Amino acid sequence: MGGAEKALRELVRSNPVLANPTRLAIMLLLAMRRKMYFSELQKALDLTPGNLGSHLRKLEEAGYIRTKKVLTRIRPLTLVILEAEGEIALYRHLDSLRKALRSLGA
Amino acid sequence: MGGAEKALRELVRSNPVLANPTRLAIMLLLAMRRKMYFSELQKALDLTPGNLGSHLRKLEEAGYIRTKKVLTRIRPLTLVILEAEGEIALYRHLDSLRKALRSLGA
Numbered sequence: 370m371g372g373a374e375k376a377l378r379e380l381v382r383s384n385p386v387l388a389n390p391t392r393l394a395i396m397l398l399l400a401m402r403r404k405m406y407f408s409e410l411q412k413a414l415d416l417t418p419g420n421l422g423s424h425l426r427k428l429e430e431a432g433y434i435r436t437k438k439v440l441t442r443i444r445p446l447t448l449v450i451l452e453a454e455g456e457i458a459l460y461r462h463l464d465s466l467r468k469a470l471r472s473l474g475a
Numbered sequence: 476m477g478g479a480e481k482a483l484r485e486l487v488r489s490n491p492v493l494a495n496p497t498r499l500a501i502m503l504l505l506a507m508r509r510k511m512y513f514s515e516l517q518k519a520l521d522l523t524p525g526n527l528g529s530h531l532r533k534l535e536e537a538g539y540i541r542t543k544k545v546l547t548r549i550r551p552l553t554l555v556i557l558e559a560e561g562e563i564a565l566y567r568h569l570d571s572l573r574k575a576l577r578s579l580g581a
Contacts, residue, residue: 378520388495389494394487400579466572470503
């Protein structure tokens with residue numbers, strides 16, 4: 370029980386930026402793809418532009434991603450790029466999540 | 476990638492009551508112990524009474540736990556009891572979390 374409690378106390382104190390399921394999903398997707406267009410992310414996760422934009426701002430403020438305008442002949446596109454700091458924070462968060470899930474022996 | 480996106484879309488829509496790491500930790504602990512005194516939960520997760528109380532209210536409103544006053548010779552104690560509905564919701568949430576974590580192949 371001592372180890373389980375330690376894992377659960379770590380979960381309680383886990384990263385509030387990544388605790389949000391939508392931001393966690395965005396970061397997991399970026400960890401697979403390194404960079405994605407705003408519209409690709411929106412489609413993959415079925416989010417409104419406003420909702421995705423607000424979560425991306427929080428991730429950018431935390432230094433976990435950066436965004437870049439890409440000019441195309443038709444219209445400018447927003448590219449969302451995973452930062453090294455974001456990847457480190459993500460793996461740390463996943464580790465604390467996994468330990469907490471394992472606490473249940475499941 | 477299709478399966479991963481499905482798992483991540485499910486994560487985005489996952490249970491907001493259980494998405495909070497503190498409430499998830501409370502529920503994981505209760506899933507192991509079925510019932511715990513308020514003071515035991517507080518000590519195990521290192522939470523202030525106000526913080527624990529506010530999370531328990533949200534879990535109670537969702538029908539996931541119930542609380543019961545237990546009279547002792549010294550002082551009344553609050554017992555926190557896991558409800559069947561809470562256990563079902565917890566396992567469903569853990570399943571969606573695990574699928575999302577697996578999406579990264581990690």
